[in-house]
Every structure is written in C-alpha cells, then in structure tokens.
Amino acid sequence: MARLLDAPPRWRTATEYVEATLKAAILEGRLAAGTPLRQDDIARDLQVSRMPVREALRQLEAQALVDSVPHKGAVVTDISASDAADSFAIRRGLEVVALRLSIPNLTAEDGVAAAALIDAMEEEADPGQLGQLNRRFHMALYARAGRPRLLGLVDRELAVFDRYLRFFLAAQGRERMAQQDHRAMLAAARAGEVQQAAEVLERHIDAAAAAMAGFFAGRG
Amino acid sequence: MARLLDAPPRWRTATEYVEATLKAAILEGRLAAGTPLRQDDIARDLQVSRMPVREALRQLEAQALVDSVPHKGAVVTDISASDAADSFAIRRGLEVVALRLSIPNLTAEDGVAAAALIDAMEEEADPGQLGQLNRRFHMALYARAGRPRLLGLVDRELAVFDRYLRFFLAAQGRERMAQQDHRAMLAAARAGEVQQAAEVLERHIDAAAAAMAGFFAGRG
DNA sequence: CGGCCGTTGATTGGATCCAATCTTACGATA
DNA sequence: TATCGTAAGATTGGATCCAATCAACGGCCG
Known part of the structure; x- marks a missing residue:
C-alpha cells in the first residue's frame, strides 16, 4: 500500500534540480573557479537533457556564479x-x-x-x-x-x-x-x-x- | 553588389533580441503590470521559436521584471x-x-x-x-x-x-x-x-x- | 619560413516534437 | 444545491534534432 504521505519531490523542475546541484558544487568549491561548464557533460552527469542545463546556467549567470559568452560557453566565475x-x-x-x-x-x-x-x-x-x-x-x-x-x-x-x-x-x-x-x-x-x-x-x-x-x- | 559594411546585427542571439524587446515594452508601459506573458504569442509576434522566449523570460525574472510560476507561466511583475x-x-x-x-x-x-x-x-x-x-x-x-x-x-x-x-x-x-x-x-x-x-x-x-x-x- | 585562408571537429543556439501539469467545465452524487 | 471527481483543452517543461558559430589544425602562397 502507498504511504499516506509521499515525500514531496525535492525539486519541482529539472531546471531547479540542476541549478541547485551546480550552485552547491560551486559554493562548496568542488567546481573550481575557471572551470568550463560543458552542457553535454553536465546533462549526462545529472541524467537530464541539455535544456534544463542551459536554463540553470542562465540562472547562475544572473547570480554572478558563472560567466557565459555567447557561442563559447559558461565558466565558473573567477575569483579576483x-x-x-x-x-x-x-x-x-x-x-x-x-x-x-x-x-x-x-x-x-x-x-x-x-x-x-x-x-x-x-x-x-x-x-x-x-x-x-x-x-x-x-x-x-x-x-x-x-x-x-x-x-x-x-x-x-x-x-x-x-x-x-x-x-x-x-x-x-x-x-x-x-x-x-x-x-x-x-x-x-x-x-x-x-x-x-x-x-x-x-x-x-x-x-x-x-x-x-x-x-x-x-x-x- | 553587397555593401562593404553591412549593418552589424543588433543582437547576437535571438534570446538577447527577445529580452531587449520585452524589457523595453515593460519599461515603457506597453506591457502593463499583471499581463500574462504567453510563450507562444511572444514567439509568434517576434518571429522566433518558443525557446529564446523561455530563456528571455528567465533573464527578466532575475531582473524582477516578470514573475514566473512553474507550469503556470510568467506575468509582468505587479506594481505595489x-x-x-x-x-x-x-x-x-x-x-x-x-x-x-x-x-x-x-x-x-x-x-x-x-x-x-x-x-x-x-x-x-x-x-x-x-x-x-x-x-x-x-x-x-x-x-x-x-x-x-x-x-x-x-x-x-x-x-x-x-x-x-x-x-x-x-x-x-x-x-x-x-x-x-x-x-x-x-x-x-x-x-x-x-x-x-x-x-x-x-x-x-x-x-x-x-x-x-x-x-x-x-x-x- | 611565416602569415593567411579554408576545412574539420567540437560546442552552443534554435526549432520542433512529445510529455507533464495546470485550468476549466461538466456531470455524478450525497 | 453544493461539492467532489473527472475529462478535455491549454500551456509550460523537457527531449531530440538541426543549424550557426567558434577553435584548432593544416595546406597554400608569398
């Protein structure tokens, strides 16, 4: 029988999941400053498609945690x-x-x-x-x-x-x-x-x- | 014959174009507070697909110009x-x-x-x-x-x-x-x-x- | 020998299609 | 009659595919 209270899914959308995961990795130093963030790699690691990755990267850019250049890609923001x-x-x-x-x-x-x-x-x-x-x-x-x-x-x-x-x-x-x-x-x-x-x-x-x-x- | 100097494209990506256009419309009051922003309509009006619209809406959300609710959609941020x-x-x-x-x-x-x-x-x-x-x-x-x-x-x-x-x-x-x-x-x-x-x-x-x-x- | 230009591979941006979710309306039932 | 449940439509989120752009490499010509 199903439990009365199922644990609510931790993230409502895949984008939120990717964003939270990347943000934690950056803040905890597991993704060092300057690291290139390849959309394909992240998508594969997190078992999602590239699209939520793209949106998450944009969100992180707005938070000044990654720097993004059109057609070049995103990089973890440098420490300076x-x-x-x-x-x-x-x-x-x-x-x-x-x-x-x-x-x-x-x-x-x-x-x-x-x-x-x-x-x-x-x-x-x-x-x-x-x-x-x-x-x-x-x-x-x-x-x-x-x-x-x-x-x-x-x-x-x-x-x-x-x-x-x-x-x-x-x-x-x-x-x-x-x-x-x-x-x-x-x-x-x-x-x-x-x-x-x-x-x-x-x-x-x-x-x-x-x-x-x-x-x-x-x-x- | 082609002109020697073509006017450089005003925006490098479609996302930037959509973002700039929507932002101007919001700031100039042409999109009133509370207006729902349907991705399909915007895409059709601006002659792009829905994807750059989605990314632009996320950017504007980070700038506090639109409010977005997952699976519900985006709305021009209310005046209060x-x-x-x-x-x-x-x-x-x-x-x-x-x-x-x-x-x-x-x-x-x-x-x-x-x-x-x-x-x-x-x-x-x-x-x-x-x-x-x-x-x-x-x-x-x-x-x-x-x-x-x-x-x-x-x-x-x-x-x-x-x-x-x-x-x-x-x-x-x-x-x-x-x-x-x-x-x-x-x-x-x-x-x-x-x-x-x-x-x-x-x-x-x-x-x-x-x-x-x-x-x-x-x-x- | 060095600089320029085309080609190729890698990567991102954009388009289209499918799935998940929300809203609304309608009908069954207490 | 009010409320709950359900089904249809609308809308967004996600996946896949294609096009555009950039970096690197190598050949060609001066």
Missing part, C-alpha cells in the same frame, strides 16, 4: 581581488540597510537563534560549514527587515562571498572570523541600538574587505 | 507599495555606496554631461523620456565607481524604479521630479564633497520613497 571588492561594496550597501530595517522588529527568539549560530561558529572547524553558519547568522539579523527583494539580493551576495570566505579561511585560519564583531553586532541589535549596530557592521565589512585585499596583494 | 519600498531600500543601499566610490574619480567632463542631463529633464515632458534621463543622470554620477557588478545592480534597480516613476509622474506631474536635489547632488559631487553628496542622495531617495508611499496610500 576586483570582484571581491565589488562583493564587499554591494554587501556594505545592502546589509546596512537590511540591518537598520530589521532591528526594530527583531524578537528575543531571533536573538537567541543568532547567538546560537555564533556559538556554533566557535566550535566549527570546516571552512565550508563556517561559511554556511556565517551566512545564516547574518541573514538571521536581517530576517525581520520585511523586504523580500532586498533580502534576496543580500542572500545572493552572501553566496558569492562564501566562495571568498572559504578561500580566505583555508589560507588564514579560522581565527580570522572576527567573532567579536558578530557579538557586538548582536548585542547592539538586541538592545535596539540601530545606529551602533550599523556602525559595527560597516566596520566589520570594511575590515573584511581590507583583510581580503591584503590577502590578494600578498599572493600577487 | 511593498515592492516599491523594496526598490527604494535597495537603491538607498547601493547608490550611496556607488556615489561615494565614484565621486573621487569624477572628471570635469562627467560633471558637464550630468549637468546637461539635468537641463534636458527640465525641458522634457514625456514621462518615459524623463525616466530615461533620470536614470542616465544617476548612472553618470556613479559611473566612475569602478565596480562593474555594483553598477550592474544599480542599473537593474533603476530600471525597476523607472516603472514606478512613470506611474507616479503620470498622476502627479513632472514638477515632482525634485530637480533641486539633482542640482545639489551634482554640485557636491563636483566639489568632491563626498559626505554631503551622500547625505543629499539619501534624503533624495527617502523623500521619493515617502512621496511614493503617500501616493499608494492615497489610492488604496
């Missing part, structure tokens, strides 16, 4: 100091706005959840998991901004940033995570100190940008 | 007070950052060009052209930011904003364009006064957001 600077500029603009809008609506539970994420980061060693936790922590602070499009862009940009963070942590070690900034931001947010929280966040992102720039300068 | 608030929040975050980065690199010619755009706005009556000029003026101020991804997002969001501006101007009249803000921004930018220009821009966007919110409130 210049692109990192772009990412930090975008984050600084969007996240500060999101934080200011969100803080007045944050609940005590939100604060507890964010604190738990900070603690989890203390004990996590894997750079990939650290990136995920960092992303979730930031998003937890912005979640009550009530601006879905804004939050979508922030999430997208944090995904891009994830790749740089992984890159950076692998070389510099996890002690560079600036947990004191996270705690200060959370404390200010819980106290409803919008201005102070925003300033901490700005310094946090600027410091990360400077560290990343120095990192790139150090390796040519 | 909530989405307008999203747009203003995003613009406020991104444009302030872009302006700060751009001002130190602006040249005298950039200032002249921006001034010309302000003058052109004074004499333009058509809301659509006004929107174009407004967009070009803002982009002219940010052009030297040297952050291509950031500028791409700003341009995208200004495109979304164009629809609201057209909507607003049609009802409120062109005198609501806040040209004095534009002049003040330009003056501060030319003088290299980053902080002051940024503050004017913030007030400019906040005022526009407030006016738009009042407009929406007034019509239910």
Whole structure:
C-alpha cells in the first residue's frame, strides 16, 4: 500500500534540480573557479537533457556564479581581488540597510537563534560549514527587515562571498572570523541600538574587505 | 553588389533580441503590470521559436521584471507599495555606496554631461523620456565607481524604479521630479564633497520613497 | 619560413516534437 | 444545491534534432 504521505519531490523542475546541484558544487568549491561548464557533460552527469542545463546556467549567470559568452560557453566565475571588492561594496550597501530595517522588529527568539549560530561558529572547524553558519547568522539579523527583494539580493551576495570566505579561511585560519564583531553586532541589535549596530557592521565589512585585499596583494 | 559594411546585427542571439524587446515594452508601459506573458504569442509576434522566449523570460525574472510560476507561466511583475519600498531600500543601499566610490574619480567632463542631463529633464515632458534621463543622470554620477557588478545592480534597480516613476509622474506631474536635489547632488559631487553628496542622495531617495508611499496610500 | 585562408571537429543556439501539469467545465452524487 | 471527481483543452517543461558559430589544425602562397 502507498504511504499516506509521499515525500514531496525535492525539486519541482529539472531546471531547479540542476541549478541547485551546480550552485552547491560551486559554493562548496568542488567546481573550481575557471572551470568550463560543458552542457553535454553536465546533462549526462545529472541524467537530464541539455535544456534544463542551459536554463540553470542562465540562472547562475544572473547570480554572478558563472560567466557565459555567447557561442563559447559558461565558466565558473573567477575569483579576483576586483570582484571581491565589488562583493564587499554591494554587501556594505545592502546589509546596512537590511540591518537598520530589521532591528526594530527583531524578537528575543531571533536573538537567541543568532547567538546560537555564533556559538556554533566557535566550535566549527570546516571552512565550508563556517561559511554556511556565517551566512545564516547574518541573514538571521536581517530576517525581520520585511523586504523580500532586498533580502534576496543580500542572500545572493552572501553566496558569492562564501566562495571568498572559504578561500580566505583555508589560507588564514579560522581565527580570522572576527567573532567579536558578530557579538557586538548582536548585542547592539538586541538592545535596539540601530545606529551602533550599523556602525559595527560597516566596520566589520570594511575590515573584511581590507583583510581580503591584503590577502590578494600578498599572493600577487 | 553587397555593401562593404553591412549593418552589424543588433543582437547576437535571438534570446538577447527577445529580452531587449520585452524589457523595453515593460519599461515603457506597453506591457502593463499583471499581463500574462504567453510563450507562444511572444514567439509568434517576434518571429522566433518558443525557446529564446523561455530563456528571455528567465533573464527578466532575475531582473524582477516578470514573475514566473512553474507550469503556470510568467506575468509582468505587479506594481505595489511593498515592492516599491523594496526598490527604494535597495537603491538607498547601493547608490550611496556607488556615489561615494565614484565621486573621487569624477572628471570635469562627467560633471558637464550630468549637468546637461539635468537641463534636458527640465525641458522634457514625456514621462518615459524623463525616466530615461533620470536614470542616465544617476548612472553618470556613479559611473566612475569602478565596480562593474555594483553598477550592474544599480542599473537593474533603476530600471525597476523607472516603472514606478512613470506611474507616479503620470498622476502627479513632472514638477515632482525634485530637480533641486539633482542640482545639489551634482554640485557636491563636483566639489568632491563626498559626505554631503551622500547625505543629499539619501534624503533624495527617502523623500521619493515617502512621496511614493503617500501616493499608494492615497489610492488604496 | 611565416602569415593567411579554408576545412574539420567540437560546442552552443534554435526549432520542433512529445510529455507533464495546470485550468476549466461538466456531470455524478450525497 | 453544493461539492467532489473527472475529462478535455491549454500551456509550460523537457527531449531530440538541426543549424550557426567558434577553435584548432593544416595546406597554400608569398
């Protein structure tokens, strides 16, 4: 007899499946920057036709995770100091706005959840998991901004940033995570100190940008 | 005999052609908010197959110009007070950052060009052209930011904003364009006064957001 | 010996066809 | 009469096939 509740299919369309799979592979570093993404190979690996692959690649292009040239193909977006600077500029603009809008609506539970994420980061060693936790922590602070499009862009940009963070942590070690900034931001947010929280966040992102720039300068 | 110089094809791929055409139609208001976008109809009208239409619709979805539901279809994104608030929040975050980065690199010619755009706005009556000029003026101020991804997002969001501006101007009249803000921004930018220009821009966007919110409130 | 041009293979873009899904209308049944 | 179920049409998602474009290679001519 059939189960009463069948597990819902994890993806509604093949395109979503391909997009999610490729995105995860890129963010987790399994597809290195610069890797050419051949439609045929991906289609064969994922057991779908080339069409959902094409659409997924377009979606990822819109998310700045792949670069595509007409009639040439798609490539995993390169890591570069210049692109990192772009990412930090975008984050600084969007996240500060999101934080200011969100803080007045944050609940005590939100604060507890964010604190738990900070603690989890203390004990996590894997750079990939650290990136995920960092992303979730930031998003937890912005979640009550009530601006879905804004939050979508922030999430997208944090995904891009994830790749740089992984890159950076692998070389510099996890002690560079600036947990004191996270705690200060959370404390200010819980106290409803919008201005102070925003300033901490700005310094946090600027410091990360400077560290990343120095990192790139150090390796040519 | 063939001409020595054939006009280069305006678009390299059919997808680009469809995307540009649909985007223009949406921004110019010829495709009203809520209009269902049937793949077959568009393909027939533009003399292409359904496939480039599908890809173009995905691109436009990433630009927040159409909403798409799997197996249901695409619709021109609705105009709403909530989405307008999203747009203003995003613009406020991104444009302030872009302006700060751009001002130190602006040249005298950039200032002249921006001034010309302000003058052109004074004499333009058509809301659509006004929107174009407004967009070009803002982009002219940010052009030297040297952050291509950031500028791409700003341009995208200004495109979304164009629809609201057209909507607003049609009802409120062109005198609501806040040209004095534009002049003040330009003056501060030319003088290299980053902080002051940024503050004017913030007030400019906040005022526009407030006016738009009042407009929406007034019509239910 | 070197640069230019055509040819060939690989890869993507586009067209057509088929399958899956949603919507609507109609009818059966409580 | 209201509601559920079902069947038909419409529309989108996916697969397969063909055409256009690009890169590499090799021959030809200066």
